Structures are given as structure tokens and as C-alpha cells.
Amino acid sequence: QWKKKNFLNKESIGIEIQNPGHSSNYSNFSEKQIVALKKLLRFLMKKYKVLKKNVLGHSDIAPERKKDPGEKFPWKKLAQKGLSFWHNLDQKKIKEYRNIKIYSKIEKNLFLKNLNKIGYNNIKGLRPNKSDEYLTKAFQRRFRQDLVNGVFDLECLLISKNILSRKI
Numbered sequence: 001q002w003k004k005k006n007f008l009n010k011e012s013i014g015i016e017i018q019n020p021g022h023s024s025n026y027s028n029f030s031e032k033q034i035v036a037l038k039k040l041l042r043f044l045m046k047k048y049k050v051l052k053k054n055v056l057g058h059s060d061i062a063p064e065r066k067k068d069p070g071e072k073f074p075w076k077k078l079a080q081k082g083l084s085f086w087h088n089l090d091q092k093k094i095k096e097y098r099n100i101k102i103y104s105k106i107e108k109n110l111f112l113k114n115l116n117k118i119g120y121n122n123i124k125g126l127r128p129n130k131s132d133e134y135l136t137k138a139f140q141r142r143f144r145q146d147l148v149n150g151v152f153d154l155e156c157l158l159i160s161k162n163i164l165s166r167k168i
Contacts, residue, residue, distance in 0.1 A: 087143060
């Protein structure tokens with residue numbers, strides 16, 4: 001799922017990039033892979049009028065089942081080339097807000113609502129806390145790649161607010 005769309009395989013183009021993955025020595029993607037991906041994305045986005053906000057990873061649309069492309073995938077580099085979306089916050093400055101837990105129910109609900117507005121959907125059939133953890137990990141794999149722990153903190157909230165404030 002993404003936003004209000006279900007069964008995305010019927011309406012999307014899947015691109016697989018070779019990587020051993022999280023269960024088998026997950027490694028960085030090669031420069032050759034990323035160069036080829038950029039060319040392919042440019043072509044597909046132009047041909048099919050795909051907006052950068054619709055360039056997604058498996059973990060975005062199926063966070064309870066998928067971890068790929070994962071936290072080593074260069075989402076930020078793709079965004080810098082207009083091939084994906086990313087926040088525009090200073091990485092060093094926002095790290096100051098890392099691990100500052102969100103205790104207020106209002107802020108927790110705001111973060112979860114932000115995830116939903118970005119496109120992440122609650123996972124049916126899971127307890128709310130488990131669904132929230134999977135969604136948060138998917139968000140972190142994409143937008144806060146150096147710490148994927150499933151715990152939303154003030155840094156995650158700030159990133160989510162920034163993404164929503166931008167025209168993507």
C-alpha cells in the first residue's frame with residue numbers, strides 16, 4: 001500500500017537491484033548499479049510521467065514484510081538528481097534531536113499522521129504498537145538511514161514535518 005493505493009504491483013514498475021540483503025551480509029550498492037539505476041529512472045520517469053514522490057522502495061509499501069532497498073540505498077543522492085524525494089534539513093543539526101523521546105500523545109499522533117500523509121499506511125492485522133514500529137523503521141530506512149531502531153523521536157518528527165512542508 002501507498003497512500004490510498006492497494007495492490008501496487010498492478011500499477012507500478014518494479015526495479016530489482018542485486019544485493020545480498022539484510023539476512024546475508026547486506027552491502028553497499030555499487031557505483032555501477034547506481035549509475036545504471038539513475039539512467040533507468042530518468043527514462044521511466046519521463047516516459048511514464050512518474051513523479052519523484054512516487055519513486056518508492058519495497059520497505060515503503062510493505063514495511064512489515066520488506067526491508068529493501070534498505071538503509072544503504074542512496075535515496076538522498078537520487079533526490080539530489082530529482083529522481084526521488086528527501087528532506088532538506090541539515091543532517092548534523094537534526095542529529096541533536098536524535099533519541100529525544102516523544103512522550104506527548106499529541107506529538108506521537110502527529111508523527112503517525114505525518115507518516116500517513118507522506119504515504120505510509122497502518123498495517124492491517126497488527127497491534128497498533130507493532131504497526132507503528134514497522135512504519136517507523138521503514139521511514140528511518142529511507143530518511144534517517146544511520147539509525148534504524150523503530151523508535152520515533154524528535155528527529156523523526158522534524159524530518160516528517162519537513163517532508164510534508166515541501167512540494168514533492
